[in-house]
Amino acid sequence: MSEIQAIYLKDYKKPEYEIKDVNLIFDLHEEYALVTNRMSISKIDESVANISLDSIDLELVELWLNNLKLKETRYHYKNEKLTILNVPTAFSLKIVNKIYPQNNTELEGLYKSGTIFCTQNEPEGFRRVTPYLDRPDIMSVFTTTVIAEKSKYPVLLSNGNKIQCHDSFDERHGVTWFDPHPKPAYLFALVAGDLGVVNDEFTTMSGERVELNIYCDLGNESKCTHAMKSLKESMTWDEEKYGREYDLEIYNIVAVDSFNMGAMENKGLNIFNSHYVLADEDTATDTNFMGIQAVIAHEYFHNWTGNRITCRDWFQLTLKEGLTVFRDQSFSADLNSKDVQRIDDVKALRERQFVEDASPTAHPIQPESYISMNNFYTSTVYEKGAEVIRMINTLLGEENYRKATDLYFKTFDGQAVTTDDFLWAMSKASGVDLSAFELWYHQSGTPKIHVKESYENKIYSLTLTQEIPNAVDGSKQKPYFFPLKISLMNSCGTIKVEKTLLISKEEEIFEFTGLSKNCILSINRDFSAPIIVEQEKTEYSFLMKHDDNSFVKYESAQSYAVEMIESLMHGEEIDQEYVDAFGYLLEVDVDLSFKALLLELPSISTLMQRQEIVDFELIYKAKETLQKHLASIYKEKILELYRKYHKPLNVSIDAKSMGQRAIKNRCLRMLGALDDAEILRITQEQYRDSLTMTDRVVAFDILENTSEELSTPVVADFYKRYKNDTLVMNKYFAILAASQREGTLERVQALQNDEVYNEKVPNLVRSLIGVFARNYKSFHAKNGKGYSFIADKIIEIDQINAQMASGLCGAFKIYEKMNKINKGVMKRELERIISTQSLSKNSYEIIAKILKTH
Ligand SMILES: [Zn+2]
Numbered sequence: 052m053s054e055i056q057a058i059y060l061k062d063y064k065k066p067e068y069e070i071k072d073v074n075l076i077f078d079l080h081e082e083y084a085l086v087t088n089r090m091s092i093s094k095i096d097e098s099v100a101n102i103s104l105d106s107i108d109l110e111l112v113e114l115w116l117n118n119l120k121l122k123e124t125r126y127h128y129k130n131e132k133l134t135i136l137n138v139p140t141a142f143s144l145k146i147v148n149k150i151y152p153q154n155n156t157e158l159e160g161l162y163k164s165g166t167i168f169c170t171q172n173e174p175e176g177f178r179r180v181t182p183y184l185d186r187p188d189i190m191s192v193f194t195t196t197v198i199a200e201k202s203k204y205p206v207l208l209s210n211g212n213k214i215q216c217h218d219s220f221d222e223r224h225g226v227t228w229f230d231p232h233p234k235p236a237y238l239f240a241l242v243a244g245d246l247g248v249v250n251d252e253f254t255t256m257s258g259e260r261v262e263l264n265i266y267c268d269l270g271n272e273s274k275c276t277h278a279m280k281s282l283k284e285s286m287t288w289d290e291e292k293y294g295r296e297y298d299l300e301i302y303n304i305v306a307v308d309s310f311n312m313g314a315m316e317n318k319g320l321n322i323f324n325s326h327y328v329l330a331d332e333d334t335a336t337d338t339n340f341m342g343i344q345a346v347i348a349h350e351y352f353h354n355w356t357g358n359r360i361t362c363r364d365w366f367q368l369t370l371k372e373g374l375t376v377f378r379d380q381s382f383s384a385d386l387n388s389k390d391v392q393r394i395d396d397v398k399a400l401r402e403r404q405f406v407e408d409a410s411p412t413a414h415p416i417q418p419e420s421y422i423s424m425n426n427f428y429t430s431t432v433y434e435k436g437a438e439v440i441r442m443i444n445t446l447l448g449e450e451n452y453r454k455a456t457d458l459y460f461k462t463f464d465g466q467a468v469t470t471d472d473f474l475w476a477m478s479k480a481s482g483v484d485l486s487a488f489e490l491w492y493h494q495s496g497t498p499k500i501h502v503k504e505s506y507e508n509k510i511y512s513l514t515l516t517q518e519i520p521n522a523v524d525g526s527k528q529k530p531y532f533f534p535l536k537i538s539l540m541n542s543c544g545t546i547k548v549e550k551t552l553l554i555s556k557e558e559e560i561f562e563f564t565g566l567s568k569n570c571i572l573s574i575n576r577d578f579s580a581p582i583i584v585e586q587e588k589t590e591y592s593f594l595m596k597h598d599d600n601s602f603v604k605y606e607s608a609q610s611y612a613v614e615m616i617e618s619l620m621h622g623e624e625i626d627q628e629y630v631d632a633f634g635y636l637l638e639v640d641v642d643l644s645f646k647a648l649l650l651e652l653p654s655i656s657t658l659m660q661r662q663e664i665v666d667f668e669l670i671y672k673a674k675e676t677l678q679k680h681l682a683s684i685y686k687e688k689i690l691e692l693y694r695k696y697h698k699p700l701n702v703s704i705d706a707k708s709m710g711q712r713a714i715k716n717r718c719l720r721m722l723g724a725l726d727d728a729e730i731l732r733i734t735q736e737q738y739r740d741s742l743t744m745t746d747r748v749v750a751f752d753i754l755e756n757t758s759e760e761l762s763t764p765v766v767a768d769f770y771k772r773y774k775n776d777t778l779v780m781n782k783y784f785a786i787l788a789a790s791q792r793e794g795t796l797e798r799v800q801a802l803q804n805d806e807v808y809n810e811k812v813p814n815l816v817r818s819l820i821g822v823f824a825r826n827y828k829s830f831h832a833k834n835g836k837g838y839s840f841i842a843d844k845i846i847e848i849d850q851i852n853a854q855m856a857s858g859l860c861g862a863f864k865i866y867e868k869m870n871k872i873n874k875g876v877m878k879r880e881l882e883r884i885i886s887t888q889s890l891s892k893n894s895y896e897i898i899a900k901i902l903k904t905h
Contacts, residue, residue: 055892057420060366067096070184070191077161079168079199079243084150084161085112088181090191093141103132104182105175107160108150115145133182146182155179156811156851164309165268167244168204169322171315174365174424177236187362188467190233197243198225204243206266210234210318212300230318232298233465235361240317242266242305249275253286255296261286266305267329274329277340277704278304278347285348288382293456295355304328304347308777309812311854312428314346316353323350326778326814332702334779336745337709344386349379355460363467365424369416369492370470372428373436377444380437387706390601391644397578397602400438402656403430404581405497409660410864411900413495413523417470422896425854431495438581439491443477445534445551445579446488451481487532487555494528496520500535500554502586506569511539513561513572515554523900530557536579539563539570544597551579576600592632595649601641605648608636612677613653613661619673625680633681637688643696643710647717652678655827665868667827678724686722693718693733699741716749723753731761738765744779752786759792780807781818788822795829796836810848813855820844824862831869835876838863842880845894846887853891860884860897867901878902 071091078085092102109128114121116135126135135144155162160179161170170176178185195209198217201224211230218224246266253261263282265275282304289295304321306328314323327346330339356378357371384392407413407430414427416436421427444452459476470492478485496519503514517530532555539548547570548563563570571590575582577600591611598604615629636649658670682689696715701708719737722730731754738750751769754761766787773779788799802808802819809815820841824830830837841862849856866877884890885898 055422055895057422058424059420060364060417061419063364063366065095066184066186066189067094067099068092068102068184068189069095070189072192072194074194075181076196077198077241079152079197079204082151082153084152084168086146086148086150086181088144088146088148088183090144090146090183091141092138092144094138097140100138101134101136102138103134105131105178105185106133106182107131107179109133109182110149112147112149113145114147117142131178148181150180157854158309158311158813158852159854161241162309164307166203167242167246167305167307168199169242169244169305169307170240170317171311171322172239172317173237173315174368175237177239180239183236185236187235187237187364190235190361190465190467192231192233193239194227194229195239195241196225196227197241198223199243203245206242206244206246206248208240208242208266208303208305208320210238210240210320212319230299232318232359234318234358235467238316238318238358238361240315240320240322242320242322245269246305247272249279251279251283253283253297253302255286256290257296259296259300261297261299262301264301264303265328266303267325268306268308271306271325271329274331274334275306277330278328278343281344281347282351284344284386285351285382288348288385289352289355289378292381292385293355293378293453293460295352295460297354298359302351304350308814311813311852314350316350316357318354318358321350324814326781329778332704332743334744334773334776336743336748336782337704337712338745340704340709341383341387345379345383348382349375352378352382359465360460360463361467363469365421365427366417366419367469368427369432369436369439370468370473372433373416373440374473376433376437377440380441388642388644390642391648393577393602394605394645394648396434396437398654400430400434400581401660402654404434405583405660406656406864407431408435408495408497409520411523411867411903412861412864412897415493415495417492419493423853423857423891423893425893426857426896435581442491442533442580443485443488445536446485446553447477447481447483451483452477455480490529490531491533494519494531495522496528497581497583498531499583499585502572502574502584504572504587506566509564509566511563511566511570513537513563514558515552515561516558517554517556530555533580533582535574536576538573538576538600539566540573540597541568541570544593544599546599554580571597573598573600573603575603575606577602578606592628592635595632596635601645605645608632608649609653609657613658616653616658616670616673616677617661619676620669625677630681630684634685634688637685637692643714644706647710647713650714650717650721659827659865659868662868664870665865665873666870667831671828675724678721682721682724686725686727689718689721690730693722697737699737699746702742712743712745716746719749720753723757726757731757735761735765744782748782748786752789755786756791762790762792774807777807777812777815781814784808784815784818785822788819789826791826791828795823795826796832796840799823799829800840811851813852816848816855817858820848820859824859830862831873833872833876835880838877838880842884845884846890849887849891849894850889853893856891857893857897860894860901863898863901 074089076087152161152163159171159176175185177183197207200222207226209228211228214229215227247269249265249272251263253263265278267275299319306323306325308325310324314327327343330343352375356374362370380396416432418427455477458480474485499518501516505512519528522528535552535554538546540546571593575584591607594603594607611629615625659665693715696711734750734753737746741747751765754765769783824841845856845859881898881902
């Protein structure tokens with residue numbers, strides 16, 4: 052492992068060269084592709100003699116400098132660099148090289164997804180395509196010609212506008228694309244295939260007409276309607292909210308099945324995991340529909356936050372991701388329910404980012420070093436990054452925030468910049484001093500805020516103390532500056548004080564005078580800061596009933612349930628007050644999607660995060676006991692709610708219908724805990740009669756988790772219906788891999804041999820192997836078989852697709868917190884992985900951090 056090296060932010064150096072323009076020709080064949088790369092390069096730093104281009108697995112055919120073919124003494128290729136010696140101040144370089152997209156299982160650079168040629172170049176895939184200065188601060192104008200066999204690849208796409216079609220080559224044809232906007236190589240894209248397409252158009256606010264196309268596998272065109280609608284909604288929203296307009300004549304989206312990530316914002320040619328494009332009510336759940344809307348928006352918004360203004364280096368990733376996630380969250384909140392959106396965002400943050408932040412792989416949203424950049428596409432950089440932007444938005448206020456983003460776009464358009472540049476614009480336009488706020492970019496770990504309250508002489512006093520965890524290397528970290536929204540209510544629920552407190556010191560005391568009676572505190576309203584709040588006393592049932600802030604209402608219901616589950620873990624009883632408060636939630640008249648969230652019990656992950664030493668068996672048992680207790684007490688009421696909103700023939704995806712499905716499926720899941728014959732019959736009916744995938748997967752999941760007898764016919768039926776639809780089959784594998792019944796590991800192992808399963812398709816690996824690794828019960832089985840299976844898979848998949856493998860390594864992040872028995876068996880497996888010959892640097896980096904051997 053001696054060649055594995057870390058890269059540091061402090062070592063950043065300005066580019067020595069610039070590439071004015073790039074002209075690429077791709078000659079695509081079944082066994083190989085020939086790439087001709089012509090670049091106009093000039094020196095920025097006159098003192099340098101040689102140029103080193105990034106290149107992985109280079110198979111060089113020809114190399115020309117200023118129309119002279121270079122002899123082998125003029126260049127060398129080693130350590131993934133093609134170095135050309137003694138180059139002039141300005142020169143043209145022509146490189147012809149051969150690549151093998153058909154054999155590319157890493158899915159980085161140019162590869163084949165089924166019969167489609169496509170690319171994924173962020174962060175460092177382009178160096179697998181052709182030698183280049185592959186860093187985001189090298190921005191260039193690209194002209195691209197794609198040539199391929201006409202019958203197999205009638206559709207040939209690249210970035211920008213289509214400028215020429217070449218039909219002269221007999222069975223082969225070509226298309227030339229020109230992108231006038233300078234861009235880094237990570238935004239380069241190419242697609243060739245026999246694809247179906249859905250067209251539409253959009254007129255921008257300044258009256259420019261844009262052609263919109265969504266490409267997919269032939270026959271799937273009707274499933275692109277929702278994606279197209281979402282695209283147009285995104286374009287309108289960005290004009291209204293941020294004054295940002297689209298800037299090319301054409302916007303293309305292509306859906307492919309084999310894709311490492313969710314989607315990629317390549318300039319004018321987004322490439323999407325088909326999971327985030329294709330949907331209809333028979334094959335996609337309501338969650339899928341919402342996901343499509345959010346991801347289409349996210350990639351579209353990158354056109355300004357990412358593409359027009361890009362990152363100087365990869366340490367700045369959160370500059371484009373944190374900001375763009377915040378933008379897509381705001382978009383979804385505006386188009387759907389604000390309350391539900393905020394709770395869903397916070398849930399996602401806590402499930403993934405809080406866990407990461409408490410683990411050995413914790414890092415600031417702007418990391419200081421990396422071994423494999425692929426490992427830093429994390430929930431910290433994305434979701435915590437978005438929370439940081441949200442806090443800036445709160446500190447500035449809407450009006451100043453808009454002024455500040457306007458200034459950011461105006462000042463840095465066409466440049467590759469840093470998070471400091473962003474903060475400069477935020478501060479400059481608003482006059483708000485953000486110097487103390489910068490720590491959010493440089494520290495890791497989730498701050499804990501301890502709350503103390505007192506009331507004396509009509510003065511209510513609030514003492515807040517910040518507890519800041521040490522960094523991963525043990526070094527001390529400083530207190531943060533952040534906005535904390537609070538309110539004080541009287542015993543009737545009337546708000547007496549509502550404020551955004553600015554917290555900056557380790558301890559702060561706030562006093563509120565003129566209050567004739569003691570008040571009840573509602574804290575971190577709207578989750579105004581990504582912190583953990585620890586209160587001495589809490590009025591959960593009061594807040595569940597009276598708080599007008601939907602987030603605090605939800606939070607109180609969650610925290611109260613956590614307290615009850617923990618009591619059960621310690622052998623104590625469930626409070627009647629909690630049971631009554633839960634009964635109140637069943638009756639409360641609020642938005643149905645929000646109500647479904649209020650009735651949800653805390654996740655295993657939430658409970659696990661609160662334990663010093665984790666024992667999943669204990670957590671599961673306690674949660675199950677509470678679930679059964681509530682379901683049996685309120686069976687009739689829950690059943691009544693279910694019946695009221697169960698409309699099996701309604702396939703609409705409007706907010707009202709989705710809300711009805713959310714609440715009645717929450718009810719069915721609660722009742723599912725009872726193992727009651729009547730409920731199981733209702734569940735079977737829902738599976739059989741409902742026309743939506745949302746209803747079908749919930750019923751399937753409940754039956755799968757009940758008994759083999761009930762599961763077997765549903766498994767068979769679902770398989771028969773959907774075996775030709777890979778996207779739906781992902782749900783099938785995921786439900787079976789998440790099953791809490793005995794024997795899940797053995798069934799998962801057998802499913803690997805199913806004809807639909809394919810280890811080279813990331814979605815399928817995520818659904819079967821990835822979901823199993825998050826099935827705490829089976830994965831953490833004390834016999835160690837779950838660990839050993841996942842370790843085998845990591846070692847095997849690492850050879851196919853290193854990015855997939857290092858993603859799976861994340862399942863072991865909890866290592867340090869496990870109880871003695873689990874920790875012992877886990878250690879053995881971790882050591883087995885890290886001692887594997889030719890382990891990728893991706894997997895090495897994660898496992899070394901977990902074992903603290905780096
Ligand atoms: Zn993004």
